[in-house]
Amino acid sequence: MGVGALDLPGSDDYVYVAASSALAWGTGDWTIELWTLGEHLSGPNVAGQARLMNHSNGGYPSNPWWVIDIYESTGKVEMEVAGWNAARTTPISGSGTSTSGMVIGEWIHIAIVSDRSAGTVQFYFNGEDAGSYTTSAEFQTADVTTPAYLQLGSSWNDWQGMMDEVRLWTTARTQAEVQATMCSALTGAETDLQGYWSFESSVTDEGPNALGGTIMGDASIVSY
Numbered sequence: 001m002g003v004g005a006l007d008l009p010g011s012d013d014y015v016y017v018a019a020s021s022a023l024a025w026g027t028g029d030w031t032i033e034l035w036t037l038g039e040h041l042s043g044p045n046v047a048g049q050a051r052l053m054n055h056s057n058g059g060y061p062s063n064p065w066w067v068i069d070i071y072e073s074t075g076k077v078e079m080e081v082a083g084w085n086a087a088r089t090t091p092i093s094g095s096g097t098s099t100s101g102m103v104i105g106e107w108i109h110i111a112i113v114s115d116r117s118a119g120t121v122q123f124y125f126n127g128e129d130a131g132s133y134t135t136s137a138e139f140q141t142a143d144v145t146t147p148a149y150l151q152l153g154s155s156w157n158d159w160q161g162m163m164d165e166v167r168l169w170t171t172a173r174t175q176a177e178v179q180a181t182m183c184s185a186l187t188g189a190e191t192d193l194q195g196y197w198s199f200e201s202s203v204t205d206e207g208p209n210a211l212g213g214t215i216m217g218d219a220s221i222v223s224y
Contacts, residue, residue, distance in 0.1 A: 003223050004200040005035075005164040006152065013160075013217035014054075014153030015203045022194050022209035023055065024145040029172035032079075033111045033182070035164040038070060038104050048072045051154035052163075055146065064146040068112070070159065075101025077130075079112050079121055083144035092142045096133025098123040107162075109182045115172040116140050127179040150211075152197065153219060162224070168195035168207075 008014060017023075036052065049069050056065030064083040071078070080095035102108045102125065111124040119140045123130040152166055153159060165185070171192035188196050188206040196207035199221055203213035 004198070004221050005037075005162045005224050006197075006199045006203065007162050007220050007222045008153045008158075008160055009218055010160060011158050011217070012155050013158065013219040014151045014155060015197070015219060016214045016216050017150040017152070017195070017205070017211050019057075019147045019149050020209065020211050022211060023150055023168065025170065026145045027116060027141055027143055028170055029114055029116050031111060031113045031167075031169040031171060031173040031178075032068070033109070033165070033167040033169070033173075033178065035107055035109050035182075036102070036161060037107045037163075038075070038102060038159070038161040049157060050159035051157045052077075052159050054151040054154040054156065055148055057146075057148040063148060064144045065148055066144065066146075067154075069157075070102065071097075075103060077102070077110060077112070077123060079123075081114075081139075081144055083139070083142035085138055085142055088143060090138075092136070092139050094135050094139045096121050096135075097131070098125070099131030100125060111173065111178045111182070113172050113178075118172075124175060124178050127175065127182055129175070150195075152203075152213070155216070162222070164199055166195070166197040166199075167193065170194055 052068040054067050066081040069078045076098050078097045082093035109126050113122045119135045122132040169192050193207050195211050205211035
């Protein structure tokens with residue numbers, strides 16, 4: 001972590017990233033990592049729940065998607081993913097929730113790791129086990145390729161707080177790998193890295209695909 005972070009103070013504040021094939025997970029593994037500090041975890045659309053990240057254009061089942069939500073009462077994190085079966089004839093969705101929760105007003109590192117062949121989604125908080133869930137056998141080969149945009153923050157059920165060091169990988173990172181890099185910046189050239197937003201001075205993607213980023217609403221880069 002550096003000295004800059006993304007501040008999302010209110011309604012409809014987020015960073016918009018245009019749709020890209022680099023964000024298409026297909027049938028492969030993935031890992032999502034970020035540092036976050038929640039200030040208010042209850043959005044206007046679903047009471048007691050706020051959306052941290054959104055990779056969806058609202059077109060399911062015609063278009064797969066994934067979202068990350070946080071529950072205000074417990075601070076628990078939910079990952080929900082929707083895709084197609086291998087033949088792309090049947091929509092498939094799955095979700096799971098961490099067993100422990102984040103605390104409002106405190107920075108926490110969150111990593112969500114999907115090992116498709118093992119059929120597991122693992123949560124890590126500050127590099128430590130925060131629970132896992134088992135996906136269906138059908139979901140293990142589901143195609144979650146989506147043409148949707150990515151929102152860091154969300155225009156739906158707004159999450160309020162700060163965000164830093166967002167990293168998207170097309171690999172199932174191990175706990176040791178998460179722990180080894182969670183407190184340090186990346187070069188942007190790491191193997192299997194697809195997107196990297198450090199928010200040091202801008203919302204530009206510093207990963208290999210230069211996915212960009214656009215400030216929406218009152219979102220801003222702040223020092224802390």
